[in-house]
Amino acid sequence: MSNILIKNGKVVTLDRIFRGWLFVRGKKIVRMGAGEGPKSLKGDTIDAKGRFISPGFIDLHIHGAPEEISRRFAKSGTTSFLASIEAMELGKVKKILSGDYSRLDGAKVLGFHLEGQYINPRMSKAQDGRFARRPDIAELKRLIEISKGRVKIVAVSPEIKGALELIKTLKDKVLFSLGHTSALFEEAEIAINSGARYAGHIFNAFEPFHHRNPGPIGAILTDDRVYAEIILDLIHTHAAAFELLLKCKPLDKIILVTDNTQESKFKRKKALKSSLTMERAVAHAHVFGGLKIEDAVKLATINPARAIGIDRKKGSLKVGKDADIVIFDSKFRTKATIVEGKIVCAE
Numbered sequence: 162m163s164n165i166l167i168k169n170g171k172v173v174t175l176d177r178i179f180r181g182w183l184f185v186r187g188k189k190i191v192r193m194g195a196g197e198g199p200k201s202l203k204g205d206t207i208d209a210k211g212r213f214i215s216p217g218f219i220d221l222h223i224h225g226a227p228e229e230i231s232r233r234f235a236k237s238g239t240t241s242f243l244a245s246i247e248a249m250e251l252g253k254v255k256k257i258l259s260g261d262y263s264r265l266d267g268a269k270v271l272g273f274h275l276e277g278q279y280i281n282p283r284m285s286k287a288q289d290g291r292f293a294r295r296p297d298i299a300e301l302k303r304l305i306e307i308s309k310g311r312v313k314i315v316a317v318s319p320e321i322k323g324a325l326e327l328i329k330t331l332k333d334k335v336l337f338s339l340g341h342t343s344a345l346f347e348e349a350e351i352a353i354n355s356g357a358r359y360a361g362h363i364f365n366a367f368e369p370f371h372h373r374n375p376g377p378i379g380a381i382l383t384d385d386r387v388y389a390e391i392i393l394d395l396i397h398t399h400a401a402a403f404e405l406l407l408k409c410k411p412l413d414k415i416i417l418v419t420d421n422t423q424e425s426k427f428k429r430k431k432a433l434k435s436s437l438t439m440e441r442a443v444a445h446a447h448v449f450g451g452l453k454i455e456d457a458v459k460l461a462t463i464n465p466a467r468a469i470g471i472d473r474k475k476g477s478l479k480v481g482k483d484a485d486i487v488i489f490d491s492k493f494r495t496k497a498t499i500v501e502g503k504i505v506c507a508e
């Protein structure tokens with residue numbers, strides 16, 4: 162079992178940032194504290210050189226082959242992610258869901274985000290609407306089974322036939338996400354009351370807000386039970402749209418995602434592609450959203466961890482939690498990434 166001492170950094174916790182150190186044994190954080198750190202701690206030492214020592218970023222929405230994502234995105238601070246599956250042939254979906262991704266070199270696969278199976282084909286936008294399917298309870302149960310319980314988020318457009326039944330029946334198994342939708346306010350509200358608690362890339366592929374018909378955006382922004390993810394690349398969303406989200410939603414219900422498609426083979430129109438990284442999303446939340454660094458970090462760490470129920474192990478720096486750690490500088494550039502106690506990249 163290897164030990165790592167990370168010292169001389171600004172440790173980002175849920176409520177404050179302090180000068181201190183962390184000690185990692187095996188996969189876990191076993192000690193942490195302020196100041197220099199006890200001399201008695203032995204192991205590989207990483208000098209953070211006064212930079213931030215933060216929990217690793219959790220990206221709940223990113224497309225492409227898990228192997229490629231794992232390697233590439235650890236370099237920008239992502240330590241775990243949900244492999245997102247867009248609308249595609251069912252056979253391909255099953256193949257991805259049955260894969261073993263437990264031994265990847267970089268960021269860990271936490272499970273899957275089924276983004277395109279049960280959406281309104283007219284609102285498919287960057288996805289291929291031909292492969293959107295009627296919500297089917299038996300089919301989704303089977304997909305969950307094939308994945309060995311690793312399907313975590315399932316997008317569904319509340320206005321399509323069978324959507325509500327799907328949500329009601331399987332809401333305890335997966336997190337249902339409203340998205341790619343032209344639902345009326347009332348339809349979205351019923352879906353939320355039926356158990357949907359998440360919204361995929363709010364504002365994008367949503368019927369726009371109108372004061373006489375507030376639509377799905379109106380329903381999501383006015384209901385604190387629902388998490389909302391946002392692609393904060395300042396292309397998919399304007400900084401003011403993020404500001405609006407911050408004013409409407411409690412901070413613990415906002416989640417930064419990349420929806421990055423650079424590793425995806427599926428062809429999209431250029432305007433719909435995302436090349437966002439989690440480190441940039443956090444930087445934008447701080448710079449353009451005016452959030453304190455520890456708050457901007459929460460949107461990329463503890464909030465996504467809570468949304469999918471893994472916050473006892475991941476999402477913050479705490480003794481006993483997994484050693485998923487990113488060291489970034491004052492410009493949010495990743496300098497080192499540690500995934501479950503293993504240094505996967507370092508300057």
Ligand SMILES: [Zn+2]
Pocket residue numbers: 276341361362366
């Ligand atoms: Zn989408």
